[in-house]
Amino acid sequence: MSRYFTEHNSEDAVNGRMGPSTDPRLEEVMTCLVKHLHAFAKETQLTQAEWDYGIGFLTQVGQMCSQERQEFILLSDTLGFSMLVDAINNRRPTGATENTVLGPFHVDNAPARQMGDTISLDGKGESCLFEGAVIDIHGQPIEGAKIDVWSDNADGFYDVQQPGIQPKWNNRGIFVTGKDGRYSFIGIKPVSYPIPNDGPVGKMLGHLGRHPYRPAHMHYIVSAPGYQTIVTHTFVGDDTYLTSDAVFGVKDTLVAPFEKVSGGKTLWHSPFNFTMIAA
Amino acid sequence: MSRYFTEHNSEDAVNGRMGPSTDPRLEEVMTCLVKHLHAFAKETQLTQAEWDYGIGFLTQVGQMCSQERQEFILLSDTLGFSMLVDAINNRRPTGATENTVLGPFHVDNAPARQMGDTISLDGKGESCLFEGAVIDIHGQPIEGAKIDVWSDNADGFYDVQQPGIQPKWNNRGIFVTGKDGRYSFIGIKPVSYPIPNDGPVGKMLGHLGRHPYRPAHMHYIVSAPGYQTIVTHTFVGDDTYLTSDAVFGVKDTLVAPFEKVSGGKTLWHSPFNFTMIAA
Numbered sequence: 001m002s003r004y005f006t007e008h009n010s011e012d013a014v015n016g017r018m019g020p021s022t023d024p025r026l027e028e029v030m031t032c033l034v035k036h037l038h039a040f041a042k043e044t045q046l047t048q049a050e051w052d053y054g055i056g057f058l059t060q061v062g063q064m065c066s067q068e069r070q071e072f073i074l075l076s077d078t079l080g081f082s083m084l085v086d087a088i089n090n091r092r093p094t095g096a097t098e099n100t101v102l103g104p105f106h107v108d109n110a111p112a113r114q115m116g117d118t119i120s121l122d123g124k125g126e127s128c129l130f131e132g133a134v135i136d137i138h139g140q141p142i143e144g145a146k147i148d149v150w151s152d153n154a155d156g157f158y159d160v161q162q163p164g165i166q167p168k169w170n171n172r173g174i175f176v177t178g179k180d181g182r183y184s185f186i187g188i189k190p191v192s193y194p195i196p197n198d199g200p201v202g203k204m205l206g207h208l209g210r211h212p213y214r215p216a217h218m219h220y221i222v223s224a225p226g227y228q229t230i231v232t233h234t235f236v237g238d239d240t241y242l243t244s245d246a247v248f249g250v251k252d253t254l255v256a257p258f259e260k261v262s263g264g265k266t267l268w269h270s271p272f273n274f275t276m277i278a279a
Numbered sequence: 280m281s282r283y284f285t286e287h288n289s290e291d292a293v294n295g296r297m298g299p300s301t302d303p304r305l306e307e308v309m310t311c312l313v314k315h316l317h318a319f320a321k322e323t324q325l326t327q328a329e330w331d332y333g334i335g336f337l338t339q340v341g342q343m344c345s346q347e348r349q350e351f352i353l354l355s356d357t358l359g360f361s362m363l364v365d366a367i368n369n370r371r372p373t374g375a376t377e378n379t380v381l382g383p384f385h386v387d388n389a390p391a392r393q394m395g396d397t398i399s400l401d402g403k404g405e406s407c408l409f410e411g412a413v414i415d416i417h418g419q420p421i422e423g424a425k426i427d428v429w430s431d432n433a434d435g436f437y438d439v440q441q442p443g444i445q446p447k448w449n450n451r452g453i454f455v456t457g458k459d460g461r462y463s464f465i466g467i468k469p470v471s472y473p474i475p476n477d478g479p480v481g482k483m484l485g486h487l488g489r490h491p492y493r494p495a496h497m498h499y500i501v502s503a504p505g506y507q508t509i510v511t512h513t514f515v516g517d518d519t520y521l522t523s524d525a526v527f528g529v530k531d532t533l534v535a536p537f538e539k540v541s542g543g544k545t546l547w548h549s550p551f552n553f554t555m556i557a558a
Contacts, residue, residue, distance in 0.1 A: 005359060005527035007366035013527055014359035019488015026486060032323050034358055036315035041363050044311050051364045055351050062341005062351075072334050072341075079313055080284060080293035084320050085330045087286035207305060209298015248284035248292055 011038045060200040070104060074201045077101065077247040078210075090228075095137055096277045097230050100249040103219065105158040110148060113173040118186040121167040125154030125188030128258065128268035133181045134222060137277050141181025145224035145276070148174050149185065151217070156193030189258055189268045190216040192241050205246065212246050215239035218256075220274070227276035234272050290317045339479040349383060353480045356380065356526035357489075369507075374416055375556045376509050379528040382498065384437040389427060392452040397465040400446040404433030404467030407537065407547035409513075412460045413501060416556050420460025424503035424555070427453050428464065430496070435472030468537055468547045469495040471520050484525065491525050494518035497535075499553070506555035513551050 005013040015031045040046070064071035076082045082101050090099040113119065120127070134145040150172045152158050159170040175183050197205060197212040205212050217233035233249060234256035235242060242250055256272045284292040294310045319325070343350035355361045361380055369378040392398065399406070413424040429451040431437050438449040454462050476484060476491035484491055496512035512528060513535035514521060521529055535551045 002531055003522055004529045004531060005362055005524075006530075007363065007370075010359050010363045010366070010527075017487070017489055017523065022486070022488050029323050029325070029329065030487065032319055036319045037358060037360055038363055040311055040315045041360060041367060044308050045367055046308070046364050048364060048368050050308065051355070051361070055349070055355065058337070058351050059341055059344045059349070062338055062344065065338045065341065070334070070338070072337050076330070076334065079316060080289050081316055081320060082330070083284055084286065084289045084317055085325050085327060087289070088320060088324055089327050091286075207301070208296070208309065209301050210296055243282055244296065245284075248289075250283045251285075252281055252283060 007042075011035050014038075057200055057204075064199040069196065069199070071199050071201055073104065074195060074199070075204075077195070078201055078205060080248045083248045086231075090231075092228070092277055093137070095275055097222070097232060097274045098251050098253050099230060100232050100251060100254060101247055102221075102231050105160060106148075106150060106219065106221070107160060107172065110150065110172040110174050111169050113175055113185065115175060115178075115182070116184050116186070117173065117175075119149065119171050119173040120153070120186065120188045121170045122153055125191070126268060127186055127266040128189045128270055129184065129186055129261070129264070129266045130218065130270050130272070131182070131184035132271050132273040134177050134183065134224065134274045134276065135181055136227070137275060141177070141179065142224050142227065142276060143177060143179050143181060145177040145181065145183075145222060145227075145274075146174060147177070147183050147274075148221040148223075149187070150219045151187055151190040152193055154188055154191060156191050186266055187218065189236060189270075190218050192216045192239055195246050210246065211241070211244065213241040213244075214247060215241040215245050215250060217249070218270075222274045222276065224276060226279055228279050230274055230276060232274075234270065286321075290314050293317075336479055336483075343478040348475065348478075350478050350480055352383065353474060353478070354483075356474070357480055357484060359527045362527045365510075371507070371556055372416065374554055376501070376511060376553045377530050377532050378509060379511050379530060379533060380526055381500075381510050384431075384439060385427075385429060385498065385500070386439060386451065389429065389451040389453050390448050392454055392464065394454060394457075394461070395463050395465070396452065396454075398428065398450050398452040399432070399465065399467050400449045401432055404470070405547060406465055406545040407468045407549055408463065408465055408540070408543070408545045409497065409549050409551070410461070410463035411550050411552040413456050413462065413503065413553045413555065414460055415506070416554060420456070420458065421503050421506065421555060422456060422458050422460060424456040424460065424501060424506075424553075425453060426456070426462050426553075427500040427502075428466070429498045430466055430469040431472055433467055433470060435470050465545055466497065468515060468549075469497050471495045471518055474525050489525065490520070490523065492520040492523070493526060494520040494524050494529060496528070497549075501553045501555065503555060505558055507558050509553055509555060511553075513549065 061071045134142045159166040194212040216236040216239045222230040237255045259269045340350045413421045438445040473491040495515040495518045501509040516534045538548045540548045
């Protein structure tokens with residue numbers, strides 16, 4: 001057995017180098033990372049040319065990042081890594097509303113609105129009444145729950161992607177439930193859209209024969225004192241991309257009814273209850 | 280079983296998304312990458328905060344890269360990944376000279392020199408005669424073998440790290456063997472030095488209780504028609520960092536004798552033969 005690094009002892013050679021005062025959790029995470037990184041090279045018998053390509057790819061991903069663009073999050077999202085970490089950290093009992101990815105388009109401090117208000121400010125798209133209740137696992141209404149909602153507009157863009165084109169705070173708002181736990185607001189039936197695909201991650205999706213689209217969805221962050229915060233979407237059930245979301249965000253329980261309304265105030269009606277569990 | 284992504288089916292959900300016309304080797308490599316990436320998150324039960332930290336770290340590594348600096352290669356080197364890929368791609372029979380990392384400081388087209396020439400042009404350091412033969416696995420000399428050598432200077436810097444301070448081509452040269460396969464040149468006994476450690480990788484090494492030093496070494500690329508090119512170093516055996524090379528480049532067979540000479544033309548003498556195998 002060599003006292004130096006060899007193909008055979010590679011994992012131990014690297015992990016054995018960590019100092020005695022390394023933070024125990026950092027040591028645990030890095031040990032596992034090195035194990036899987038080395039196993040990846042060994043199982044694939046990675047070539048030098050592939051290593052070169054990989055270094056170049058990761059460098060491009062890093063250099064694509066800016067204040068407005070996070071290409072590494074996009075990479076994590078498209079490899080299902082973001083959804084996996086979300087799933088691991090938000091296991092909930094059956095009946096509780098599940099989480100999904102936050103996404104890059106949430107903005108803090110959206111305007112507070114009254115129940116029944118309209119959040120769609122650009123007059124585009126097919127109007128939809130969203131309503132339901134925030135309840136606990138026993139079905140009891142939760143008073144004072146904050147519902148932060150946001151969606152794209154009918155062209156498939158969030159307001160922050162089109163400053164000067166869309167009105168500020170278009171398709172965003174914050175609602176707080178009363179005694180009955182109920183909420184209602186008018187938005188649009190959201191539409192599907194591609195994730196930013198003009199960078200290295202978009203190129204990767206192309207090489208893998210994958211499209212960059214997300215199925216139409218409405219975003220929610222539902223929070224209330226004493227309860228686990230729910231970060232989630234509701235999805236439009238008949239969307240073309242429902243079973244092939246580019247970031248793997250769809251869950252069975254998050255597909256909401258979008259029912260056509262005849263002669264109503266809105267074209268569509270989407271009822272959905274949020275079931276919270278204790279923090 | 281959900282038709283959507285779940286914690287349980289995560290690997291299959293992502294890998295099952297690849298299109299039918301995906302390049303088979305790309306499919307093989309990506310399938311293996313996703314498997315290990317997801318296993319890493321599951322085994323560590325990676326938290327959301329750790330995911331955030333990792334995204335931030337990788338972004339910093341990418342943004343540190345420039346024409347003069349490749350921080351992702353440094354990351355690969357310090358995690359033993361570069362040496363592992365080198366080992367996988369350069370398995371050689373016992374007796375053949377082993378490879379090690381190329382490193383970032385090789386420059387193409389160094390000056391051709393005559394056997395016995397001095398490559399050290401700055402007059403610094405302890406002079407050393409390097410000599411030996413390029414032979415095949417049966418011990419027969421190889422004529423016309425090209426030996427491309429380079430090392431740091433006595434201050435621990437390569438000429439390209441100190442333009443204007445060191446003479447151009449300091450401690451570099453290319454030698455070609457004659458009929459006897461022998462080579463000899465005068466350089467300095469190289470010294471240990473730290474890899475660039477003012478970026479995120481340097482910070483990582485600090486958190487892991489690791490130093491950034493490489494043990495003293497002379498670089499070689501030995502090539503000859505019909506033979507596998509050898510990319511390697513010889514190491515100074517008594518170096519403090521020999522068993523803790525920051526990039527894991529040391530191999531038993533690459534530790535060369537550095538013998539003190541009394542009354543000779545140089546202070547040191549380092550004999551080493553390069554044994555090549557057929558390409």
